[in-house]
Amino acid sequence: MGMDERILIVEDDAETAAAVRAEVEALGCSVDHCDTLEAGVAAAISTPYKVIVLDRMLPGGDGVEAMARIRAGGSTALILILSALGRAANRVEGLEKGADDYLPKPFEPDELRARLRALLRRGTMQVLDNDLLAFGDLEIRMKARTVHVKRAHVAVSPKEFELITYFARNAGQVVTRMQLLENVWNLHFDPGTNVVDVHVGRLRRKLEDAGSPAIQTARGEGYIFFPKVTAG
C-alpha cells in the first residue's frame, strides 16, 4: 500500500466525503473527489484508480447503475458502494450488479478502514491456490480442510474452517463482524445479536487450547488474525 495507489471518492455529502478522505489518507493513498455522478464516471475512466468509493443517490443518478459504464470505460478499479440505501435487499442488489463491497451509511470509520484495506490487499494478495497455508506452527490444508497447530490436529466444524480461511486470507488486518457475517455466512442484514462473537470465540478457544493465540480482539472494531510466524 504505497502512495502510488489512488482512490476515487464519488460522494455528494461534503462531510461524508471528508470522513472517507481522512480514512483513505490514513491508509497512505492519494485521493480524488467528485461530487456528481457524471464527473465521477469521467474521472474513473480517465485515471487508473485502485479503488472507487461510490455513493448511490447522487446528483445525476444511481452509482450502482453507473458501474456498468465505469467498467465499459475500461476501469479495473475495485468498487466499494457507500450508500444510505443500506437494507439487505439494497446490498444484495449492489453486489449482484458488480460491486466488490457494499457498506451502508451510517458507517463507522473503523469499518470503512477494514473494508478499504481488504480491497487494497485483494489486488496484491497471493491467491490461496496452494493447498497449504502455513503461519508458523499453524497450518491450514485447503483440500483436506484440516487445521493443525504444532503438528496436532485441531477439530473444527465446516463453518469454523470457512471462518479460519477467511481470517487467513486477511491475516494481519482487522476483520469486522459485519465482514464475517457477509463473507462467511453470506448474510447481508444486521441480526442484532452478536452471534458471530460466539463462533469466533469457539474457534479462538480451540486454537488457544492447541497453543496458538492467532485470533485476537481488536477492541471496538472486530478481530485480527495475527499468528506469530516466528514462534516455535
Next chain:
Amino acid sequence: MTLARPPIRLFLAARATLRLAALMALAVTLLSLGAMMLQYRLVETRMMEAQQALLTADLGGFAALYEQRRIIALRQAIEYRAAAATGDEMLLLQDRNGTLLAGTLTEWPVGLAPVGADFAAADAFEFTSLGKRWLAVARELPGGFPLLVARSLQPVDDTLAALRRGILGLLAACLGAGGLFGWLSARSVMGRIGRINDLADRVAEGELDARLPGERSADEFGLLETHVHAMLDRIQNLNRATHRLSDTIAHELRTPLNRMLQKLSKIEGQEALTSELKAEMRQAIRMFDSLLDISRAEADQGTGGGLVPVDLSAVASEVWELYEPLAEDKGLIAEARVTPGLRVLGDHNLIAQVLSNLIDNAIKYCSAGDRVMLDLSEQGDRHLMRVADTGPGLPEDLKAEAFERFTRAERDRGIKGHGLGLALVRAIAARHGARLAMPATEGGFALEIHWPRLQHSD
C-alpha cells in the same frame, strides 16, 4: 406456477352466459308456441263451424223437400246426391225394414241409434267410420224411415295436421336459431370476459405492468377494460411510490445519522459513552430498516418479481448453525430436524431474516434448560417450517396482535427489541405466499410457516 383455476373459471363463465342464452331462447320459443296454439284453436273452431254450417244447409234442403213430397222426394234427392258423391258426405235413407232406399252406404253403421224425427242440426254428433271422422245427424222420420246425414271432418283433420306439422317445424327452427344465436353471443361474451380474467391472473402472479393490447371498444366491455386498466395503473403507481418513499426515507435519515456517527468517532476519552451511543444508533437503524423491509415486502406482496428458486433446507440449516452455539452457550437444548432438499421460490436474504428473527426471539426469551426447536418437513403441497420453544410464550392478551408492528409485552420491556420481528416475519411470509399459523402449545411459543412448494417444472 400456473394455476389450474383459469380454465375452470372460464368454463363456468361460459356456462353462465350459455345458461342465460338458453333461457332466452326457451322463453322466445314458449311465447311463439303460445301464439301458435292460440291460432290452432281458432282455426279448429272456425273449420268445425264451417262443417256444421254445411250440415245445417244439407239438412235444411232435405227438410224442404220432405215438406213437399215426403219420402219420395227425399229419396230422389239422396239418390241424386249419392251419384255425384265426393266422399265428403255420408247419406243414407232406409225403409222401416232396414232396406236401402238411397244413399252412399248400403248398411246402417253399427252402433248408431236414430234419435228424433226433425231436421235440426243442433244435436249433431261425431263418430268414426271408414277411417274418417264424421259430423252426423241420425233420425227416424215418421213411418219408420231411418235417415243419416253426415259431413266428413277429413278436411278439418288434414288442415289441422298440416298446421301441427308447421308448428313443430317452426318450434324446432326457433329452438335451433335461439340456441345458435345464444351460443354465438355467449362465445363472444366469454371470449371478452376471458381476456379480462387472463389479465387478472397475470397481475395476481406479479405482472403488475400487464395490460390488454389493442384499442378499447365503445361498449360496456371496453368500459370494463378501461376501468380495470385505470385500477392497475393506480396500484402500480402506489407500488412505485412506496418504493421511492422508502429510498428517500433511507437517504434522508441515514445521511444525518452518518454525520453524527462520524463526529462521534472523533470524541476521545469517553469510550464507554460513545460505544453506548453507537449501539443505540445501530438499534435505531435496525428498527427503521425493519419498517422499510416490512412496507417493501407488503408492497411486493403477490408479485413474483425478484424471487428465485431457493434451497429452503439449506437456508434453514445455515441460520440454525449460526444460532446453535448461542443457544448452547445460554444452556438451552437446541434441536433441529431439517428435511434436506426442500425448495421454494423466494429471496435467500428475506428467508434468512425470518429464521433469524424467530430463532433469535426464541433464544432471547428462553432461559437455561428450555428447549428451542426448528423443524422443516414436507407436508402435502407445502413445506412446513416450525420454530418452537418451551419459554414463557406469548401472553394471552397479545396473541391477537402479535404480528402487528411495535407489539411488545409489558413484562418484556427489559429485553432488547423493538417489536417488529414478528411483523417482519408476517410481511416476508406474505411476500412468499406462505401461510402463518400459531398452533396451540402446552407452554412456550410455536410458529408454523407453510411455504408454497416450488413446482418441479419451474
